[in-house]
Amino acid sequence: MIYLDGHSTTPLAPEVFEAMKPYFLERFGNASQGLHRYNWEARAGVDQAREQVAAALGAKDKEIVFTSGATEANHLALLGSLPALLESGKKRILSIRIEHASVLGALELMEERGCRVDWIRTDREGRVDFDHLRDLMGADVGLISVALANHEIGTLQDLKRISDFARNHGCRVHTDAVQAFGKVPFTADSIGADLITISAHKVRGPKGVGALYVRRKNPRIDLEPLYLGGGQERRLRPGTPDTPAIVGFGVAAESALRTLDQDTERLRRMRDRLWELLSGALEGWVRNSPADGLPNNLNLSVRGVDGAALFGRLKQVAVSNASACLNGIQDYSQVLTELGVGRDLARATLRIGLGTWNTGSEIEAAAVELIEVVRDLRMMERQFAEQTGTFSMNGDKP
Ligand SMILES: *Cc1c(COP(=O)(O)O)cnc(C)c1O
Numbered sequence: 035m036i037y038l039d040g041h042s043t044t045p046l047a048p049e050v051f052e053a054m055k056p057y058f059l060e061r062f063g064n065a066s067q068g069l070h071r072y073n074w075e076a077r078a079g080v081d082q083a084r085e086q087v088a089a090a091l092g093a094k095d096k097e098i099v100f101t102s103g104a105t106e107a108n109h110l111a112l113l114g115s116l117p118a119l120l121e122s123g124k125k126r127i128l129s130i131r132i133e134h135a136s137v138l139g140a141l142e143l144m145e146e147r148g149c150r151v152d153w154i155r156t157d158r159e160g161r162v163d164f165d166h167l168r169d170l171m172g173a174d175v176g177l178i179s180v181a182l183a184n185h186e187i188g189t190l191q192d193l194k195r196i197s198d199f200a201r202n203h204g205c206r207v208h209t210d211a212v213q214a215f216g217k218v219p220f221t222a223d224s225i226g227a228d229l230i231t232i233s234a235h236k237v238r239g240p241k242g243v244g245a246l247y248v249r250r251k252n253p254r255i256d257l258e259p260l261y262l263g264g265g266q267e268r269r270l271r272p273g274t275p276d277t278p279a280i281v282g283f284g285v286a287a288e289s290a291l292r293t294l295d296q297d298t299e300r301l302r303r304m305r306d307r308l309w310e311l312l313s314g315a316l317e318g319w320v321r322n323s324p325a326d327g328l329p330n331n332l333n334l335s336v337r338g339v340d341g342a343a344l345f346g347r348l349k350q351v352a353v354s355n356a357s358a359c360l361n362g363i364q365d366y367s368q369v370l371t372e373l374g375v376g377r378d379l380a381r382a383t384l385r386i387g388l389g390t391w392n393t394g395s396e397i398e399a400a401a402v403e404l405i406e407v408v409r410d411l412r413m414m415e416r417q418f419a420e421q422t423g424t425f426s427m428n429g430d431k432p
Contacts, residue, residue: 035350035351035352036350036351036352036392036396036399036400037352037389037391037392038351038352038353038386038387038388038392038400039352039353039354039385039387040236040330040387040388040389041185041186041213041236041331041354041356041385041387042354042387043235043236043241044235044236044237044238044389044391045238045389045391046238046239046240046282047238047239047285047286047289049285049289050238050239050240050282050285050286050289051282053281053282053284053285054240054278054279054281054282054285055278057076057079057277057278057281058278060075061075061076061079061277062076062277063075063076063077063277064076064274065077065079065080065274065275065277065280066264066265066266066274066275076275076277079277079280079281080100080275080277080280080281081095082281082284083100083280083281083283083284083285083287084098084100084280084284085284086284086285086287086288087232087245087283087284087287089287089288089291090215090216090287090288090290090291091221091222091230091232091247092221092222092223092224093221093222093247094250096250096268097222097247097248097249097250098245098246098247098248099245099246099247099248099267099268099270099271100243100244100245100267100271100275100276100280100283101243101244101245101246101271102242102243102244102276103233103234103235103241103242103243103244104134104136104210104212104231104232104233104236104244105136105244106244106260106271107231107232107233107244107245107246108134108136108137108140108208108210108231109136109139109140109260110246110257110259110260110270110271111179111208111229111231111246111248111257112137112140112141112144112177112179112208113140113143113144113260114257114258114259114260114270115176115177115206115208115229115255115257116144116147116149116258117258118176118206118256118257118258119144119149119176119177120147120148120149122176123174124173124174124175124176124177124204124205125148125149125150125174125176126149126150126151126152126172126174126175126176127141127144127149127150127151127152127175127176127177127178127179128151128152128153128154128167128170128171128175128177128178128179129141129151129153129154129178129179129180130153130154130156130160130162130180130181131153131156131368131372132156132160132181132184132186132189132368132369132372132373133179133180133181133210134181134185134210134212135368136210137179137181137210141179152170154166154167154170154180156373158373158374159187159189159323159324159327159373160184160187160189160324160369160373161189161191161192161324162180162191162192162196164195164199167196167199168199171199171203171205172203173203173204175203175205176205176206177205177206177207177208178196178200178205178206178207178208179207179208179209179210180193180196180207180209181209181210181211181212181213181214182209182210182211182213182214182218182220182225182227183211183213183214183217183218183327183328184213184327184369185212185213185356185369186322186333186356186367186369186370186385187322187323187324187327187331187333187369187370187373187385188213188323188324188327188328188330188331188333189323189324189327190214190218190324190326190327190328191209193207193209193220193225193226193227194224194225194226196226197225197226197227197228198226201226206228206229206253206255207226207227207228207229208227208228208229208230208231209225209227209229209230209231210231211225211227211230211231211232212231212232212233212236212244213236213328213331214328215232215233215236215237215287215290216236216237216287216290216291216294216297217294217297217298217301217328217329217330218298218328218329219294219295222247222249227247227249228248228249228253228255229246229247229248229249229255229257230246230247231244231245231246231247232244232245232247232287234279234282234283234286234287237286237287237290238286238289238290238389238390238391239279239282239283239285239286239287240278240279240282240283240286242276242279243276243279243280243282243283244283245283246270248270257270259271259272261273293390297390298329299329300390301329301330301388301389301390302329302330304388304392304394304397305329305330305331305332305386305388307394307397308332308386308388308397308400308401309321309332311397311398311401311405312334312401312404312405315401315405316405316408316409318336318337318338318412319334319335319336319337320334320335320336320337320375320379321333321334322334322335322370322373322375322383330387330388330389331385331386331387331388332384332386332388333356333370333383333384333385333386334383334384334386335370335375335379335380335382335383335384336382336383336384336408337379337382338411338412338415339382339408339411339412339415340378340381340382340411340415341355341378341380341381341382341383342381343411344382344407344408344411347407347410347411348403348404348407349403350399350400350403351400351403351404353384353385353386354384354385354387355367355380355381355382355383355384355385356369356370356383356385357380357381366380366381367380367383367385370383384404
């Protein structure tokens with residue numbers, strides 16, 4: 035198998051696994067308590083990971099809150115801002131419709147609890163329309179949430195421009211930076227956001243752990259915790275810390291940062307090679323990802339084939355079409371639909387997410403299988419069309 039689904043999750047790096055092991059077996063203490071060596075050892079592991087994650091974001095240790103993943107970090111950033119928004123009367127929120135489901139879900143709940151969300155228009159590749167942002171802005175806007183990189187098509191936003199604009203209006207900025215982290219260089223100050231979400235398992239760390247960066251100064255961002263009880267994580271996230279996962283996150287973050295420049299180059303080269311092979315062999319690809327987007331992302335729709343048949347025939351290549359699968363029923367991609375791609379074409383879409391585990395020969399082999407499957411399906415569609423006088427599933431001539 036060739037794993038090309040790196041936007042969904044990534045394989046744990048061996049050095050991350052090695053670093054985690056002792057924290058399961060020997061250093062199993064409670065990192066939020068003192069009094070004996072077991073707890074101190076666990077605490078030291080968490081402290082070190084906090085330094086590593088903070089360094090990767092150019093932040094201070096105190097600005098990092100460990101959570102159970104990016105979903106929780108997004109909820110803490112958004113729902114945790116709710117009391118401040120309601121108290122200050124700045125109840126309007128600006129966001130875009132192609133955000134990750136965990137952001138959209140939190141925003142929906144905030145609307146039920148007294149806020150109003152206005153959606154900033156985007157261009158066909160998902161970039162924020164700044165004229166529209168300016169039109170929507172007002173003294174009653176308390177929060178803007180826009181992902182640094184889109185999880186389906188890899189669009190990168192000019193977040194610094196959004197943050198500078200928001201700051202002039204006394205409005206806080208949250209960004210879901212899960213897909214950008216470890217793929218493009220940025221720091222908390224270079225993007226200017228007040229709240230930044232990241233996740234370990236998208237950078238070869240373990241699942242079930244993430245972090246929220248919370249700005250402490252200029253301005254200091256006040257949040258309310260989602261859960262109550264303990265004083266852990268500056269009272270923002272009570273509960274006994276998952277020491278092995280946090281330690282693994284620290285190592286993964288450090289290593290992502292250390293190799294960022296060379297990884298970016300290599301990923302971009304593999305992505306460009308894959309596109310060259312596919313587009314050279316076959317016509318009828320629609321490239322949904324912008325050329326200046328994430329270096330590891332290639333989102334392609336295939337004309338003239340049925341999406342279900344396409345995914346049913348892939349044997350070697352593990353790839354996603356980014357649609358949600360709920361209760362066994364495959365939906366279609368919300369992001370592509372929002373950007374104007376028809377539903378049938380959205381189903382026949384490959385969301386390719388490359389990673390540091392991929393090799394050049396995997397890229398060649400993946401292209402061979404993808405080309406073969408699309409050729410076969412188009413041939414079958416053509417024969418079917420000739421026999422019945424109808425055209426193919428996604429409305430195009432095969
Ligand atoms: C994967 C992902 C999430 C969810 O992360 P978890 O750690 O699995 O909760 C949130 N946002 C984006 C953009 C993602 O890609």
